[in-house]
Amino acid sequence: MLRLEKLVKTYKTGDQALKSVDLEVPKGQVLALIGPSGAGKSTLIRCINRLVEPTEGKVWLADTELVRLGAGALRRERRRMGMIFQEYALVERLTVMENVLSGRLGYVGFWRSFLRRYPQSDVDEAFRLLDRVGLAHMADKRADELSGGQRQRVGICRALIQDPMLLLVDEPTASLDPKTSRQIMRLICELCAERDLAAIINIHDVALAQMFVQRVIGLRAGAIEFDGPPDALTPEVLTTIYGEEDWHQTIKKDESEEAA
């Protein structure tokens, strides 16, 4: 469904953020991208939808190669990739409903979007999604009245209303407390399962990733160091990705939290 071929990103500064990354993600698979700061996780996610332009390599989404596309075709392909951000990226002065509907901007024409007149079917779908994430009663609230967890739920609805094939998720829990982080990760993974939707989740919290995803990719210095199921992330493997650390503590702490 998604295939990266020899993806390279070298920034103008000379930083080689990605060194020939090959990766295949089948339909419906949720994977976590872990690795130390500067490993290239955000760059990888952003090269897929070309918020960052890859230097070399190919990105295949189903049968379309994205790196070669011109602006119009890229805009159409981006509808198939929903993005969820760490800082939510909501329009604060707009309502929850308007923020969710803004996920349809790639589909409605210029005037409709300018006047914010969305088809009734979009409004109905926005209500269904808000209901699914437990926010239907807040549809008319302004985004700036919401908590962090509620904002991220709105961000999730906005990505899903695009009806994407793939979710690109960049540190969805970095601004949230541990309990809300867990709820948000669970929600993202449940929604992907319900919709047979693939997702790549850039996440710092290894324990949280292990709890919810089917596959973990460990990135180190722009290259894939580990690719496997969460339970294969042993302390030894974590050391190859991150360097020396007492990983037993991390893993154990998480197991006891989950039991609680």
Ligand SMILES: Nc1ncnc2c1ncn2[C@@H]1O[C@H](COP(=O)(O)OP(=O)(O)OP(=O)(O)O)[C@@H](O)[C@H]1O
């Ligand atoms: N706009 C940019 N210009 C120049 N270099 C950049 C730019 N963005 C990222 N880099 C460099 O590319 C490398 C990878 O950065 P990236 O942000 O992708 O890593 P990351 O794994 O997401 O890190 P973090 O977990 O801290 O967000 C780093 O060396 C970083 O300094």
